Structures are given as C-alpha cells and as structure tokens.
Amino acid sequence: MKTIVPLKGILIALLTLAVVLLLSFSLFAANSNRVTTPNRDTIEIIKAQTNKKYRVRMYPNAQHTVIFFSASGQNGKVYQLYLFDLDGKLTKQTHIRNKETTVLTNIVKGNYTFEVFSDDERIENGVVTIK
Numbered sequence: 001m002k003t004i005v006p007l008k009g010i011l012i013a014l015l016t017l018a019v020v021l022l023l024s025f026s027l028f029a030a031n032s033n034r035v036t037t038p039n040r041d042t043i044e045i046i047k048a049q050t051n052k053k054y055r056v057r058m059y060p061n062a063q064h065t066v067i068f069f070s071a072s073g074q075n076g077k078v079y080q081l082y083l084f085d086l087d088g089k090l091t092k093q094t095h096i097r098n099k100e101t102t103v104l105t106n107i108v109k110g111n112y113t114f115e116v117f118s119d120d121e122r123i124e125n126g127v128v129t130i131k
Contacts, residue, residue, distance in 0.1 A: 041109065043067060047126040054079075056116050056124040067128070069094065070101035071116065080117045083128065085110060 043060035045067070050056075054073035058081075061068065071079040075098055083092035083104070091112065096102050109130045116124035 041065060042129075042131045044129040044131070045126065046129075047124060049122070049125050051123040054118065054123045058114070058126075058128070065105075067104040067107065068101055069096065069104060070099070071096060071118075072099045073118070074098065077118050079123075082115050082117070083107070084113050084115075086113070 041064045043064045045058045045060070047056075047058075054071060054077075056069075056071045056079070058067055058069050060066065069081050071077075077098045078095055079098075080095045081093070081104075082090060085091050092104055092107065094102050094104065107128075107130055112128040112130075114124075114126055114128055115122055
C-alpha cells in the first residue's frame with residue numbers, strides 16, 4: 001500500500017530545509033571573515049567631582065586605546081591633567097588651553113586616579129581603569 005504525502009507538506013519541509021541550510025551557510029561565512037583583536041583593552045572613566053563653571057571631558061576612542069581630554073570654560077584658561085597610579089606616583093601629565101583637546105597614549109593597564117586643575121583650583125577628579 002502506497003502512502004500519499006500531500007504536496008503542501010513536502011513543500012513546507014523543503015522550504016524549511018532550504019532556510020536552515022541558507023542560515024547555516026551565512027553564519028559560517030560571516031564567522032570565517034571576522035577579524036578579532038585579542039586582548040582588547042577597556043577604558044572606564046568615573047568622575048567623582050564636577051564643577052559647574054567648567055566642562056571637562058575625558059573619554060576613550062572607539063578601540064579603547066587612548067584617552068581624549070578636553071576642557072572648556074572661561075577664555076584664556078589653562079587646564080592641567082594629572083594621572084596618578086594607586087601608589088600616588090605621577091604617570092601622565094598634560095595641559096591644554098580652553099576648548100582644546102589632547103590625547104593620552106601608552107597608558108599601561110591598571111587603576112589610576114586623575115585630577116584636573118585650573119589656576120591652582122581642582123575642578124575635577126575621578127578614577128580611570130584600564131582592563
């Protein structure tokens with residue numbers, strides 16, 4: 001005795017199989033072309049004090065390899081950034097003028113504290129973690 005399978009059931013099964021094969025192939029192709037960067041750093045910046053007269057920005061680039069530092073407030077002001085390791089040793093120091101941006105590079109993984117001054121007044125401080 002022959003079993004008759006409805007044509008609709010066969011079409012659904014073939015369509016499902018085609019979708020599964022297509023998805024499997026596209027996932028394989030996407031993963032084979034993916035370039036991974038091992039040991040990618042993560043930079044985290046937490047501000048502890050903010051000053052309403054000044055706008056201080058510290059942020060990493062998209063690859064988390066450098067930190068940008070900028071500040072704005074009154075014209076003619078100079079801003080100093082000091083980056084200390086947890087032993088209190090000064091590891092980086094830079095200064096910028098109002099509305100300028102500078103880049104901090106080659107910072108070793110670890111935990112740091114930072115302070116930003118203008119005219120001997122501390123206007124910002126916080127913690128930088130590089131993992």
